[in-house]
Amino acid sequence: MKNIKVLGSGCKNCETTAKLISIAAEQAGVEIELEKVTDMEQIMGYGVMSTPGVVLDGKVVHAGGLPGPDQVRSWVSKN
Numbered sequence: 001m002k003n004i005k006v007l008g009s010g011c012k013n014c015e016t017t018a019k020l021i022s023i024a025a026e027q028a029g030v031e032i033e034l035e036k037v038t039d040m041e042q043i044m045g046y047g048v049m050s051t052p053g054v055v056l057d058g059k060v061v062h063a064g065g066l067p068g069p070d071q072v073r074s075w076v077s078k079n
Contacts, residue, residue, distance in 0.1 A: 001031050001032060001033055002025075002030065002031075002032045002033070002056065002057060002075070002076065003032070003033045003035070003056075003057055003058070004021055004032050004033070004034050004035070004054065004055070004056055004057075004075065004076075005034075005035045005036075005037050005054070005055040006018040006021065006034070006035070006036050006037065006052055006053070006054055007037045007042075007043045007046060007048050007051055007052060007053035007054070007055065007063075008036075008037075008038065008043070008051035008052040008053065009038055009040075009051060010036070010038050011051065011052075013051070013052050013065065013066055014036070014051055014052040016066060017052040017054065017066060017067060018034060018036055020066075020067070020069070020072050021034060021054070021072055021075065021076065022034055024069075024072045024073050024075070024076045025076040028073065028076050028077060030076045030077070032076060037055075046060050047060065048060060048063045049063070049064075050063055050064035050065075051063070051064070052064075052065075052066075054067065054075070056075050061075060
């Protein structure tokens with residue numbers, strides 16, 4: 001199971017990013033653990049300066065702005 005964290009204050013882009021990831025995982029038939037991180041100290045710990053940030057299995061894969069559909073699908077692919 002993939003662990004995905006969405007880093008952000010809970011803004012609209014952060015909520016949308018979490019929803020996009022959830023939908024993509026469901027469509028791919030992949031089980032994920034999706035966590036929203038709103039604590040600024042934790043977010044800064046990942047070195048993310050602009051949100052939303054996305055952490056996949058402990059590695060930052062996106063920061064700032066909404067991710068594209070292909071990018072989101074690549075995060076939840078079975079590979």
